[in-house]
Amino acid sequence: MVFEFVFVVVVLGLINYGLYRFLYYSWEEGKPLQYKNVDKLNGKTVLITGANCGLGKATAYDLADRGARVILACRDRERAEAAAEDIKRGTGNEDVSVVILDLSDLDSVKAAADAVLEKYDRLDILINNAGIGLNDEKVTKQGFDMIFGTNHLGHYLFTQLLLDLLKKSAPSRIINVSSEALWAVWGKLDYQPISEDGTTKFPKLQGYPISKLANYYHAMALAEELNGTRVTANAIHPGMVKTQIANRVCANKLKVFLNKIFSGLSTMFGRSAKYGCQTIVYMAVDPTLVSVTGKYFANMKYAPERLSKLARDKEEWDKLSKFSYEMCQDYLPAKPSVDKDTTIEKMEGRKDDKPEMKAESLSIKQIIEMKPEEIRPFSLETCVEESEGESPSASLNKPRAEFIVAKEDPVFPPSPLDEPIWKPVVAN
Numbered sequence: 495m496v497f498e499f500v501f502v503v504v505v506l507g508l509i510n511y512g513l514y515r516f517l518y519y520s521w522e523e524g525k526p527l528q529y530k531n532v533d534k535l536n537g538k539t540v541l542i543t544g545a546n547c548g549l550g551k552a553t554a555y556d557l558a559d560r561g562a563r564v565i566l567a568c569r570d571r572e573r574a575e576a577a578a579e580d581i582k583r584g585t586g587n588e589d590v591s592v593v594i595l596d597l598s599d600l601d602s603v604k605a606a607a608d609a610v611l612e613k614y615d616r617l618d619i620l621i622n623n624a625g626i627g628l629n630d631e632k633v634t635k636q637g638f639d640m641i642f643g644t645n646h647l648g649h650y651l652f653t654q655l656l657l658d659l660l661k662k663s664a665p666s667r668i669i670n671v672s673s674e675a676l677w678a679v680w681g682k683l684d685y686q687p688i689s690e691d692g693t694t695k696f697p698k699l700q701g702y703p704i705s706k707l708a709n710y711y712h713a714m715a716l717a718e719e720l721n722g723t724r725v726t727a728n729a730i731h732p733g734m735v736k737t738q739i740a741n742r743v744c745a746n747k748l749k750v751f752l753n754k755i756f757s758g759l760s761t762m763f764g765r766s767a768k769y770g771c772q773t774i775v776y777m778a779v780d781p782t783l784v785s786v787t788g789k790y791f792a793n794m795k796y797a798p799e800r801l802s803k804l805a806r807d808k809e810e811w812d813k814l815s816k817f818s819y820e821m822c823q824d825y826l827p828a829k830p831s832v833d834k835d836t837t838i839e840k841m842e843g844r845k846d847d848k849p850e851m852k853a854e855s856l857s858i859k860q861i862i863e864m865k866p867e868e869i870r871p872f873s874l875e876t877c878v879e880e881s882e883g884e885s886p887s888a889s890l891n892k893p894r895a896e897f898i899v900a901k902e903d904p905v906f907p908p909s910p911l912d913e914p915i916w917k918p919v920v921a922n
């Protein structure tokens with residue numbers, strides 16, 4: 495009898511505690527946020543995917559209000575034009591335009607990127623925001639799971655196609671809108687190309703949490719790929735926001751029921767899109783973040799502690815990156831071949847007030863063989879890029895890596911969130 499009583503008390507206690515944590519979490523995640531900085535973005539070009547409603551539209555409004563040229567990349571022209579008109583009317587900024595982009599169709603993604611490259615000469619901020627959580631269509635035009643294909647693969651290709659423009663406009667920023675839902679992925683992503691019903695190419699890459707984990711991995715892989723280019727890539731979680739994401743039409747009753755719970759909670763506790771977009775705006779605008787890359791932010795704060803163990807697994811980012819490249823290869827330009835015997839100048843320095851610089855010649859073959867921590871400041875692409883400028887290495891009149899400019903550039907200081915990445919010079 496006593497045992498049963500204690501058992502019931504413990505179980506009820508645990509249920510109450512769980513409920514309390516859950517409601518407290520929802521309340522915390524839904525508190526209004528306000529980014530106080532009023533910096534203008536005149537002269538900057540921003541592109542936001544899925545900007546006809548919800549977080550995307552609220553972000554577009556805020557950035558247009560700061561004077562940026564804003565491009566809304568949306569799948570439905572009518573809805574997108576209506577949003578552009580609203581934003582123009584509300585902010586007085588006439589430089590708001592629309593590009594048609596359906597992320598569930600890689601042909602449309604390629605066409606949208608081509609349109610951007612043709613029409614705009616710079617891109618300072620790319621915000622990969624569009625997303626679905628509920629859908630009736632099972633697969634994308636190219637046969638990937640609809641949610642994974644839209645939320646991740648479409649954004650992967652779009653970003654790859656715009657990288658040169660972002661590099662040309664550097665310092666520039668890529669912001670991936672991920673979600674705390676990434677915690678709901680238990681096992682590593684399974685890339686087995688087995689079709690269960692003859693339609694989905696990769697049946698284990700399904701559902702919202704996997705797509706949001708992929709948004710995070712994508713940002714991390716980009717940060718690494720773009721090291722030394724002054725293009726940053728970060729992922730964010732916007733909190734719990736009252737939008738349409740959980741209210742879309744879907745025939746699957748169970749999914750609709752689960753989404754109704756989320757929708758009910760976000761109606762009760764969630765912040766409006768105007769407050770929900772503040773973390774995205776912060777990442778796009780804040781001057782202290784100019785060189786911060788490869789990081790996860792939530793509620794306007796650097797939040798590595800909010801990542802799951804699986805999210806922190808670097809091998810998984812690399813796997814997804816390789817997979818995504820292979821799946822989109824037909825739409826991407828061939829990678830430039832590099833003469834591995836090209837000799838470049840290598841410079842090392844220390845992260846302090848008076849960095850000591852040292853130059854030596856290395857072939858690309860030697861660089862490839864270096865340990866990862868040694869090659870961190872290099873990427874094959876930046877190694878072969880020749881540039882002339884005011885940096886100390888210019889006088890040496892040799893090809894040099896972009897990262898050396900970054901080190902000397904006051905506009906792109908070392909990230910305040912990083913450990914020093916510049917190794918002390920090893921004299922030999």
Ligand SMILES: NC(=O)c1ccc[n+]([C@@H]2O[C@H](COP(=O)([O-])OP(=O)(O)OC[C@H]3O[C@@H](n4cnc5c(N)ncnc54)[C@H](OP(=O)(O)O)[C@@H]3O)[C@@H](O)[C@H]2O)c1
Pocket residue numbers: 543544545546547548549550567568569570573595596597598599623624625626644671672673674731732733734735736737738739740760
């Ligand atoms: N709301 C939250 O609490 C919350 C929490 C964490 C993360 N997020 C993330 O925030 C982002 C924005 O979501 P939201 O809450 O603002 O939802 P939303 O109001 O439903 O907006 C989603 C946007 O994505 C667009 N979209 C959907 N499929 C598309 C496609 N195939 N091609 C191009 N655009 C497409 C939608 O366009 P249509 O109007 O044409 O469908 C819409 O503009 C998503 O990535 C979501 O995962 C939201």
